[in-house]
Amino acid sequence: MMSNIYTSGKYLETTQTWHAEDSPWKAEQILRIIGDSKIHPDNIAELGCGGGVILEELSKKEYLRNVQFKGYDISPQAIELCKKIERERVSFFCQDLLSDNDSDHFDILLVIDVFEHIRDYMGFLEKCRNKAEYKIYHIPLDIHVSSVLRNAFIGG
Numbered sequence: 001m002m003s004n005i006y007t008s009g010k011y012l013e014t015t016q017t018w019h020a021e022d023s024p025w026k027a028e029q030i031l032r033i034i035g036d037s038k039i040h041p042d043n044i045a046e047l048g049c050g051g052g053v054i055l056e057e058l059s060k061k062e063y064l065r066n067v068q069f070k071g072y073d074i075s076p077q078a079i080e081l082c083k084k085i086e087r088e089r090v091s092f093f094c095q096d097l098l099s100d101n102d103s104d105h106f107d108i109l110l111v112i113d114v115f116e117h118i119r120d121y122m123g124f125l126e127k128c129r130n131k132a133e134y135k136i137y138h139i140p141l142d143i144h145v146s147s148v149l150r151n152a153f154i155g156g
Contacts, residue, residue, distance in 0.1 A: 020053040026112055026138065027057035033136055034108065035063060041107035043068040045132065047097045048114035050075075052082035052090075055110075059090045070106070072097040098127040106132040115139045 034041070041064070046055050049071030059069050071092040073079055082092035097104070109132035116139075118124045128135060 020051045023051075023053035024057050027054050027061075029138075030054070030058060030110060030112075030136055031061050031063065037134070039108065039134055041067055041134075043070065043106050044108045044110065045070045045072065045097065045104070045106040046110040046112065047072055047128070047131075048111065048117070049073050049082060049092060050078050052078075052085055052092055054112060055090055055092075056085045059087075070104075097131065098124070104131070107134065108132055109135045111135065112138040113140055 044055070044058065044064075044067055046052075046069075049055060050073060052071050055069040055071050058064055059067070067089065069090045071082055071090075072095055073082070073092070074094070074096050076094050079092050079094040086092055109128060111128060115121060115124075115137070
């Protein structure tokens with residue numbers, strides 16, 4: 001995964017909230033997908049968890065009351081925010097879940113609004129493949145100048 005603006009704190013300076021304000025809605029959509037698919041997970045991981053609010057919201061849902069949640073982000077600033085909401089069944093890690101030395105496997109892998117930050121989409125998907133039985137992706141459909149410039153010139 002990319003580092004630079006994410007590990008340096010520049011991304012947090014830009015977003016301020018890690019888009020936490022959208023997290024309750026995203027959590028509801030994820031819950032609907034899981035329920036409609038009749039999946040009964042024991043554990044769920046989120047790759048690129050940002051401020052951790054999606055996992056926090058999911059952990060409150062009755063349907064997922066026995067699920068263990070793990071959030072992963074390469075940004076120390078994101079994980080610092082996450083640690084404030086960490087509790088039983090919800091934990092966060094400052095590491096690249098897709099690194100070669102990470103052998104964790106999950107029932108569900110959430111990849112929510114991460115694709116726009118990835119240069120090698122196909123390589124990224126290949127690495128996600130073996131991390132979980134089921135994957136839920138949310139891919140932003142908008143493209144804007146700042147994301148193009150960020151990926152082309154800033155490297156992240």
